[in-house]
Amino acid sequence: MPFIVRLPESHVWLISRGRNDEARNSLQWCMGEHYHCDTEFEDSVSHQTDSRESVGKLKDVLNFQYLKPVLILLVFIFARPFCGGIVIMYLTSQILRKTNPALDPKYGVVILGFCQLVFVIIGGRMMDKIGRKRCIAISGIVMAVSQAGLGVYSFCEATPGLE
Numbered sequence: 001m002p003f004i005v006r007l008p009e010s011h012v013w014l015i016s017r018g019r020n021d022e023a024r025n026s027l028q029w030c031m032g033e034h035y036h037c038d039t040e041f042e043d044s045v046s047h048q049t050d051s052r053e054s055v056g057k058l059k060d061v062l063n064f065q066y067l068k069p070v071l072i073l074l075v076f077i078f079a080r081p082f083c084g085g086i087v088i089m090y091l092t093s094q095i096l097r098k099t100n101p102a103l104d105p106k107y108g109v110v111i112l113g114f115c116q117l118v119f120v121i122i123g124g125r126m127m128d129k130i131g132r133k134r135c136i137a138i139s140g141i142v143m144a145v146s147q148a149g150l151g152v153y154s155f156c157e158a159t160p161g162l163e
Contacts, residue, residue, distance in 0.1 A: 011041070015048045084147055095150075098157065 011030070014023035027037045027044070060066070080086075088095065092112055093105035100108070127135045 012044060012048065015045055020045065083143070085143070088147070088150070095154075099153070 008026040008029050009022070011023040011027040014020070014026055023044070024037070024041050027041055028035070031037050031040075092109050096103060096105045096108035096112075123135060123139065126138075
């Protein structure tokens with residue numbers, strides 16, 4: 001007959017069901033008979049009590065304080081496809097072929113990807129230093145100016161007489 005070990009229920013689960021004596025025994029079994037688990041058990045009980053008291057209601061989620069960050073995130077998610085970044089990434093090799101014929105587009109795409117990686121890392125560090133709002137504003141302004149510049153350059157290249 002194989003050796004079978006019966007594991008007790010988790011002490012957290014037992015506390016949540018109001019079975020504190022079993023929970024103390026379960027914690028003692030997990031920690032070993034020489035371990036004094038009284039403080040850890042009391043911490044678990046108080047944490048479970050605090051968790052029950054702090055549970056909110058569904059109507060609390062509809063509070064503007066909680067909805068504001070969600071709405072801001074949704075604006076960013078839905079505005080992103082309209083900013084042109086995805087189109088530029090898709091057409092990068094063609095843009096590089098027209099703007100710099102000396103550079104092989106394959107290498108240009110790799111260089112662009114590396115630059116993006118570097119600036120994502122720099123942006124993360126800047127976000128820690130100057131804050132999210134300033135970082136988003138600076139990023140938006142730089143992106144708008146650079147994409148406007150690329151658009152003006154492409155327009156001047158495509159329009160005869162403006163070269």
